[in-house]
Amino acid sequence: MQMPDPNQMILDRKAHIVARLQDVLPDDAVIHSDNEVRAYECDALTAYKCPPLAAVLPANTAEVAAVLRICHEERVPVVPRGSGTSLAGGALPTADAIILGVSKLADVLETDYDNRFIRVQTGRTNLSVTGAVEHEGFFYAPDPSSQLACAIAGNVAMNSGGAHCLKYGVTTNNLLGVTMVTMEGEVVEIGGAHLDASGYDLLGLICGSEGQLGVVTEATLRILAKPEGARPILMAFDSNEVAGACVSDIIRAGVLPVAIEFMDRPCIEACEAFAKAGYPDCEALLIVEVEGSEAEITEQLEAIKAIAVTHNPVEMRESKSAAESAAIWLGRKSAFGAMGQINDYMCLDGTIPVSELPLVLRRISELSDEFGLKVANVFHAGDGNMHPLILFDANKPGDLETCEAFGAEILKLCVEVGGCLTGEHGVGIEKRDLMHVQFDHADLEMQLRVKDVFDPGWLLNPAKVFPLDVTEGRRQ
């Protein structure tokens, strides 16, 4: 993955730029020594690293605006950063860029249970949003795996999802309003506590724009009353095809589980070795979770079991207690950790139509033989969001490149069958150069023009999302 060469004229002016930033921020909020800026050289896509020119940690919207005004005047690129958990390189800097971290913006500004919203500063972590309202029986629905660490700012930037979005939707469906600072340093309010914002749906446009249209400093989020209870059932099948067909049938039958998770044999074995969750020996495994009162849970699980039985499951294991529920989820939740134990891995994120599941899994396995790298599949089957994990050895020369080439083939396959390159992680730099696979010139050009409106100088996170050759003329 290439990044543009840094602008020497900016590097030469580092002292001047840092001094100007120090004029508007406390000293400890401007990080500029060679040693300290290393803390911001990458996000969770650790294969790519570059220390930024400097990093700033403003503590409120006014400070964010002041920073952006200076960077706009000085023509310095700005890379916004939440908690740095992006798997797509969304917060990867270049040497001539300022990292704008929102970690000091972590306050809850307002909670309103009658109107079911919370207003927070966007440096707050996803899980701590739920933490702020759960004593009143509420929760914030989008639940990316990184929810302990990831910030709402990054969730908004990437339109993050999670395991439970089949029922509750993704970030964009749970976002009511934002305070955003434009690259010029202007503060705009979009939406609010009311259900529909007026005018064009700018909120929908900003959510998922990967920090390229503005820096979101505050967000009004929908909170929901917690269901009375939840219970998973584990179902084992002797082929991926059959498990896939079962998913489709469950959805078609009118039951809407909150989560349907799928794991294939390589993934099951790795999790078993790592977490010892006691999973059955099988080719494919589904974890289906339903919510509600005791009676509702029983009614839904009965319906699901009746469908599953027609697909001759190897085993069905309905949780009878909190401990059993935890055991069922244990393996799934430790899937990434388990993989990390075995190898370095790259986690893909393409989405496919659920009906194409058997075909896609078969093709991935063929590609795995072709490229000589193992792959394990774990994903949100209800919505077709796949997470193939390609295992490689970072210390072996050429392995990363082979892995990336293999990943690209899988993502092309996702597009080919009617899906997309990324379901919830974002494009960042990781999928940037594959955008041509999914979009024609006119499709991309329209998106670029949107950025032209919000950031005509192309200073905000400029080297992301779109292939570099497409944006070259605009980034100068």
Added chain:
Amino acid sequence: MSEVLERVVRPAAEAELASIVKEAVTSKSSFQIRGGDTRPIGNPLAAAQVLETGGLTGITLYDPGALTLVARAGTPLSDIEAALDAEGQMLPFEPMDHRALLGTTGTPTIGGVVATNASGPRRLKAGSCRDSLIGVRFVTGEGEVVKNGGRVMKNVTGYDLVKLMAGSYGTLGVMTEVSFKVLPKPQATAVLLFEGLDTAEATACLADAMRSPFDVSGAAHIPVGVDGAPVTMIRIEGLEQSVSYRADALAKELRAHGTAEIETDPVRTEAGWRYVRDAEAFSGKPGDVWRVSVKPSDGQRVIAAAGAEDAFLDWQGGLVWLRMAEGVPLRDRIADIPGHATLIRGAGQRAFQPEPMALSRLAQGLRAKFDPHSLFNPGRMI
């Protein structure tokens, strides 16, 4: 609509539409975009010709096992609902039928639903049209065909222009195809009915219902019901036994607000929510009709300040429907309540709430990129 000589173009395919627009760029000839012509909402517009989408019809893909449906924009909504119904599925957002309220007679199209982001009572739980919309194809004001989103429900690849197109009233492009995430139709419905609550009591009752874990899918209050008394309606939907359990449990939890009658007759519950969805109370009655979006607890404040002839609340109070004497400047009366008001029926005032300068500049900027020659619905929205 009063024009006698109306030039109408009706492309039969997307490519034809694109070339019609390309020609119009040269001739600088603007279009009024028309689906079924059942929702003429927005500021009056003056266009050289009418561009009908009724030639672009057909469901192009329906995959019930993946909860997705794709259709050309001119497809009648009734065709889509029939196809979904046959599989026990539905559009989650319960789109309003504007015909009775606006006195129109055409056939609503799915493109019109999207262009107006038409959403009904279930919006409270399932989101509005934009939340179910997962893909779109459209022709820009330069005659380019653009696609965004797709047919899968989790997709963050590139900017989300899908949401931008929803509710843009045909001012950013002519939609040719739209994709939706659909949902299973509920097997059963129960409605809790409270009689005689005043608007403040009803607001508290609805808020308590929404705070409960019972997954309410409709929450409305009609201050003057059909028989004159106030009616508060709370809807529960889902699997049979679950609905009956939740309705009883919710009635118990809301005891402090009175004794709820529980209605489960499908004909009566459907009629009740259609009454709310389509603002039937205002059909055939004179005056301006407004739709005000506020924080739910502020709905009662809007009613108190508006001085309307008639009013009711949907979305727990977050959507206020008002019937006002013609020409009354509603926005002045409710200026201190955060939110926005849309003039759905009436003249002489801006249909859409004027926006703060910064937002208006962004909106103008987008319009200039999507439709640089202002060919589409000039004046309708911005």
